[in-house]
Amino acid sequence: MHPARINTPKPGKSFQSKPCIFFVGKEREQFYAHETMLGASSVVFRALLDGPMKESRDGIVYLPEVEPEDFDQLLKFFYRDGYDEAEREVILAEPPHQSAPVLVIDLTRIEDDDYVPETPIEPPCPHVIPARLPYSVSEVSKQWEKWKPDHVDLEQYGSRPPPSPQYTRCQYSCSRSILGCEHKNQYLRMLPFLSLATDLDKCSDKHWKPQKNRHPYESFRPVFFRHARLYILADMYDVQELRELAQYRLYHTLAEYSMYIERISDLLALSHELYANTAMGDPIRRMIVYYFLCFSHCPDLRDCAEYVEALRSNNDFAADLVIAMMMF
Template sequence: MAVAATSWHFHALVNNGMAQSRERSVEYSDMEPGDFARFVEYAYRRDYTVPHWTLDNAVSVTSESDGDEEEAPPEPEAEPEAIPELDQEWLASMRSRPAADVPLSTLAFISSNKKRKSGKSRTSRSLRKSFDEREYLTSDEPSTIMLADSLPKENSKPEQNFTPIFLAHARLYTFACMRLIDPLKRLALHKLHQTLLKFKLYDRRVGDVVELARYAYDNGEGRKPDGSIEDLRKLVVEYIACEVSTIGKHEAFAPLLQEGGEFVVDFWRIIAKENLSL
């Protein structure tokens, strides 16, 4: 069974003759159904579908910087390279001569000049664009859909609430830690890291990051035996430190600091070490 193959924990659970294996049922009260569905999906295909963001209807646009940003106008195309005019008398004399008497280099130059003047460079750009954008798989094929649904998401508007996405990755990481599924731990961290790299930190989405930090420090493992920060917490606290100029001044961040605990210790250590300021 695919689930049993993910770790010795599940192998024992399925095959050791305990009540759960006989009844073919087990209850995880600390896990949401959607998270377990993603784990089962991972067991069969070594990947999992990322949940979609939710619409934050309670948020109203209060600043121009958080509104939908206008797309920057396309940069004007570079002026085509100036093409030298050929001397018409010389050109006429070359054309009147038999081709065998005209040097090959001269023929090549005349041909090249003619093609450039007729706009062949624009045609080449159009061909490259067409080639680059070619698709052989349709958008409704199962493999295409599965791949797209598994890729880390990115946001484009302030009302896109990414808390469900952040927490789904974090909960799967915690689940994998508790059940000793190291590949799933690394996959969940990878997807969370890639999501944070692509995340546009609108002022009104700071709360999403705060909720992720709160989960990371309220759940899962503590410090490693050598005293270093646990991997999920390290990822989150370093991201907040990198974005401290935005997050540090937000009202949603203050309660997290007031709660104290290991987050505050880790956060201020990084701030002091990197000589950062709020």
């Protein structure tokens, strides 16, 4: 059990007590749980089930505002200190697309010593933040940290690359463009989100790995909502350990998530869910704002009518995002 439990019950005492009956959701789906297990982690449940209230006397609790699926995962946390991942959904088959032009090389001439390709291919600059979706925050931050120009002296070398065989022309050109700062500014807007990991990684969940998406027809809405709604329930019933765990998992899921403009509705629904069920100043709000800040430079997002409409309808989210953009 988690070391921070309020009053960790002994296993025998936990299961010898008579379980309470919970009627959850609009359909009143029935669940059973032991008061000692719930009260060990939640002051709210302990007051509800071990006090003068009617629920304590009758052993029956009605929770019409809670989804049964979410309550089931909440009970799993109380009994085993964890909860199950939700599965992604396949929304539609992969759309047909035209294949990219293929470079054709005349193999009959390739062995000639004097052969030169008609169209030389420039090596890609590996660190550059993509101008178009999809990409993930984690992917871009790793590229930047690997290629950032922390040892380039422009005054010394001017417009020519440093005389080092280990420093390629591509790397030097990339470095000069970064120092020019469009890409640097884009990366700096990712730092607020990346900096959140320092505190969140104190959560001990070493065996869990975030799911990753690879296609625009994969919907991660169930995955996002599982973490978000358990965070909301943990906040509602004052279950600090679950609150930390759900926030940790949502953060790392977002960090690894490749944003596709076709699936922007999933992220906008997540932001709406969090803002509709949390108070001003809640750290989970800051997390989702900083996540969108990472992509604020992206024309795909700026030109998305669904994104613009979401900003107009969710005024608190829009205001927090504007403030973040002004600060960073």
